[in-house]
Structures are given as structure tokens and as C-alpha cells.
Amino acid sequence: MPNFEEDDFPSTPGKFKIERSHHLHHGFGRQFSRVFSSTSTMLIWVLFLIALTVSFLSFQTTVHTGRSYGYLSWADRKWEREVRVSAQIQRPHGMSVLVTGAAGFVGSHVALALKKRGDGVVGIDNFNDYYDPSLKQARKAMLKRHGIMVVEGDINDAKKLNKLFDVVVFTHVMHLAAQAGVRYAMENPHSYVHSNIAGLVTLLEVCKSANPQPSIVWASSSSVYGLNDQVPFSESDRTDQPASLYAATKKAGEEITHTYNHIYGLSITGLRFFTVYGPWGRPDMAYFSFTRNILQGKPITVYRGKDRVDLARDFTYIDDIVKGCLGSLDSSGKSTGSGGRKRGPAPYRIFNLGNTSPVTVPNLVGILEKHLKMKAKKHFVDMPGNGDVPFTHANISAAQNEFGYKPTTDLETGLKKFVRWYLSYYGYHGKYVN
């Protein structure tokens, strides 16, 4: 005796009908069978009508949204509306920018600056716990007050990225999401591959398929100079001797983006940031943790290089970096491909964004002591060979020539602004007071 699975009904009505009548011929009389077959004819008509209605409704949805998702729930529609409002351009010839890592330090500042001058901005961030996620949530809330939406999502989530590109025609992508930090790679190497390699490729795949393709500006790092000891660091210097996994993934990013530029005509600008600092900064960085420890009366560890030479960094204030990011976006030039096919050569650029005046770490501590009006308990330690380079110093003439990049904030002034923010955010005793 045939066994009728419920599944068979919607997908294979033909089979259902045949087997059903076969079964009935055996068990019942002819009259009964006729009644039954007319019932099933009716059933098929009813089904046909239902199908017609469903296809009409989904056609209407398609007409309404310009896409063929079928049904959109109320929550989906609300989400799309928020995304669209956030992406709205409010100035002539403005742009719509997808900012990845928007709940991060640099990302939140760039998103805000774009919005303030009238560009459309949508952020995406996965709010990972590499450092205190509540700081990322606070940045998100700050952006929300300025009309910027930060979507919670991973750049490895192609579906989510595609959905954003379906809702908004992004002219630019400012890609700042990454696993940052040099020393953490010894603890969690795979997080660098996940965000800086796999995530980058996923994002580029989505961008190359978008129509029109956006122009992409992304953050590489001064760490790609690695063991290079020619100063100042110029873009043409060798970058094939990375000293950390972080640097290696950033260098890989430069090669990967080159490939997407070459094959698909994506406009690419890579920015090698030099030690960025400022308000809303990253708690894992030295100036930030020094401030916390000095205020709490705890000792700070100051690393020293070979032969007791002080480490030095080309500290760059966040507002200068933001100007460099906006200048890069404005001068990026268009991608030439569409729908995954290259139509012609597109710009591929790499720029240093630094401050051109390295400061030693003990000098940094001295400035902090002055602004905090407290003495640091310094604990000098020889630098372990785990990836930090002894010094950095940017040659910024390329960015200067291309879009007039000119840093204007020295470390003394910038740290003053950082300390003011720190105290307003955490208070004197490290408690969150906002």
C-alpha cells in the first residue's frame, strides 16, 4: 500500500493524484471514485488560485522595493528605513559611505566627520571583545545621536553586506574594521586571519560585484615597514620584512587589494597609519593604559630597545588622520568595473599618514604626567622580540602632494585633548561617569 508523505503534496501533486486514484480503485466503488476525483480537480484549482495570489503579492513587493526578496517583515522594513535615512546625502555632490569598524576608534571619528559635512554614512561593526565592548557601544550611541546607524555584523557575513548594498548605493567604502594590536597575535593569531584576511576578501568580493562598484579606502599600517631602518619611511621603501603577524596580515591586505584593483577595476587607496591617538581612543594602546595606571597610582612598564635606546613613535592625532581619510575619499577616483567585470584601469594608491615628528616613550610619559598633574611609577624593561619595532617616522610628502595632507596637532596638544576626554569619560577614579 502506498504511503503518502505530507511532503509529496505541495512539491509533486501529479504523483499524489495518480497514486491516490490507484489506491481508491482498489478499495471503493466507481461512484465514490468519481466524487473523489472531482474533489481533487477542485483542490488543484484552489491550489492554482492560491499560487496566483501569492505570486501577485510578491510581485507587488518587488515593484514596491525594487527587489525580489518576497516578503519583508515589519522589523525588516524598519531596519531598511533606518539604514536609508543614515545613508542620506545632505550636500550637493556628496557621497554615501559604508564605514566598517565604525564602533572603533578611527571609524567612529571618520563616520562623524563625514556626517557633519553632509555625506551619508552607514557603519558596520561586530563589537568584538578584544577591548572593552562597552566603549564601542558608547561610541555607537554617540554616533546615533548624530543620525548615524551602526549595524551589528561581521565583515565575513557576505549576506549582510549584500543586503546593505541592496538597500543603499554606496559610492565609497571606508574599511577600518580589523584585528588591531601587535602583541595580541601571540595569544589569538586566528583573529588576525579572520578579520584582516578572510574578512577583507569577503568585503572585496561584495564590492567588486556591486553595481556600481564603490571606491575603497582602507587602513593598512606603518607596521608593514617592519625591520626597515631607513628613515623617514617612504611608500617606496621595502615592506617585505614584517616583524609581527599583524604587520604580515596588513601587508597581505595590500597585495590582496592590488589583485582586486587589477582584476576587477576597483579603485583602492591603502593608508599606512602611524600610531593614532586621541579622544575615544583604544584602551590597548600605551598612551591610554599609561593614563589609566598613572591615575590609579599603578606602575607603568616602559619598554626600551637595544642598547637601552628609547623607543620612539610618530604619534598622529586623530583629527589629522580623519583629514587624511576624507582627503583620500575625495581624491579616490572611480572604480571602473561593474557587476564583477573590469572596464578599464582604476587607481591603486598607498599613502603614509603620520605626523613626521617621532617622540620617545619617556617623553610621552612626561607629557602625560604634566597634564594629569601626577608622577608615573616607571618600570623600564628591555623590549621583548614580539613584534614591536624600535621606532617609526613617516615621510608624508606623497599624501601632501596628492590631497594636501598636513598634520597640525603636536603630541603635547593632542594628549591634552585626550586627557580631557579621558577624565570626562572615566572620571578621576576610573569610573564611567557619562
Ligand SMILES: NC(=O)c1ccc[n+]([C@@H]2O[C@H](COP(=O)([O-])OP(=O)(O)OC[C@H]3O[C@@H](n4cnc5c(N)ncnc54)[C@H](O)[C@@H]3O)[C@@H](O)[C@H]2O)c1
Ligand atoms: N590606531 C592606530 O594607531 C592604528 C595604526 C595603524 C593602523 N590602524 C588600523 O586602522 C583601523 C582602525 O583602527 P582602530 O585603532 O580604530 O581600531 P579599533 O579596534 O578601535 O577599531 C576596529 C573596529 O573594527 C571592529 N572589527 C574588528 N573585526 C571585525 C570584523 N571581522 N567585522 C566587523 N567589525 C570588526 C572592532 O570591533 C572595532 O570596533 C584598523 O584597520 C587598524 O588596523 C590603526
Ligand SMILES: *[C@@H]1O[C@H](CO)[C@@H](O)[C@H](O)[C@H]1NC(C)=O
Ligand atoms: C619622501 O618621499 C618622496 C616620494 O613621495 C621622495 O621623493 C622623497 O625623497 C622622500 N623624502 C625623504 C627624506 O626620504
